[in-house]
Amino acid sequence: MAAKKRQSSRFARVPQPRLDGKASRISPEGRIRATIQKIPRGKVSTYGAVARAAGLAGHSRQVARLLHRSIGLPWQRVLGAGGEIKLRGDHAIEQRLRLEAEGVRFRGRRVDMKAHEFMFPRR
DNA sequence: CCTATGACGGATG
DNA sequence: GCATCCGCCATAG
Numbered sequence: 001m002a003a004k005k006r007q008s009s010r011f012a013r014v015p016q017p018r019l020d021g022k023a024s025r026i027s028p029e030g031r032i033r034a035t036i037q038k039i040p041r042g043k044v045s046t047y048g049a050v051a052r053a054a055g056l057a058g059h060s061r062q063v064a065r066l067l068h069r070s071i072g073l074p075w076q077r078v079l080g081a082g083g084e085i086k087l088r089g090d091h092a093i094e095q096r097l098r099l100e101a102e103g104v105r106f107r108g109r110r111v112d113m114k115a116h117e118f119m120f121p122r123r
Numbered sequence: 124c125c126t127a128t129g130a131c132g133g134a135t136g
Numbered sequence: 137g138c139a140t141c142c143g144c145c146a147t148a149g
Contacts, residue, residue, distance in 0.1 A: 047131055061145055064130040078130080086130045095130090 028056055032066050035120070039077045042103045043118035044111055046081050053120035077118075083111035 026034070031054040039045050045053075047060035056062065064086070067075045076098040080086040085095050096106070104116050 048133095051131090058132085058144060060131040061129075062131095065146065066130095068130055075130085080130080081132055088130085091130080 028054070028059075028062075029066060031055060032063055033070065033073060036063075036067070036073050036075075036078060038120070039074060039118045041074075042116065044077045044079055044083070044099065044104060044113070044116050045118050045120070046079055046083070047086075048081055049117075049120065050078060079111055083113040083117070084109060085111075 032050065035050050035054040036045075047063045050063045051057060051059045054063075063078070067073060067078055076095045085092050087095055099111065100106070105112050
């Protein structure tokens with residue numbers, strides 16, 4: 001296949017039809033917000049994991065955008081894959097301080113996911 | 124309509 | 137660990 005493969009890939013481009021059957025009446029954005037709210041204090045997750053848990057596999061970027069413009073969400077608990085802070089400058093500093101303030105420990109530049117990653121219940 | 128950009132992620136070298 | 141590329145998507149110009 002020499003042609004460029006612009007389509008397809010390992011990602012399901014279509015959102016999961018439903019979660020448990022009743023979240024379908026909530027907007028994708030609402031599902032993402034609800035998912036983020038479930039991350040308990042002292043625990044963290046990743047953009048990709050949040051997207052999947054919200055039934056939007058592959059939409060990690062949308063999760064990031066939402067976090068960026070929304071208020072009232074525990075934004076500091078969402079990290080990049082591997083537990084790395086994806087913010088820059090002062091924002092990155094604040095995120096780290098907030099996380100450490102709630103007991104999250106780092107290993108160099110990343111969070112010790114082994115000990116702090118919150119596992120969303122399987123769907 | 125097209126291109127660039129961005130709190131992303133994964134594969135590859 | 138770093139650099140590059142590709143895939144996906146909403147937004148801005």
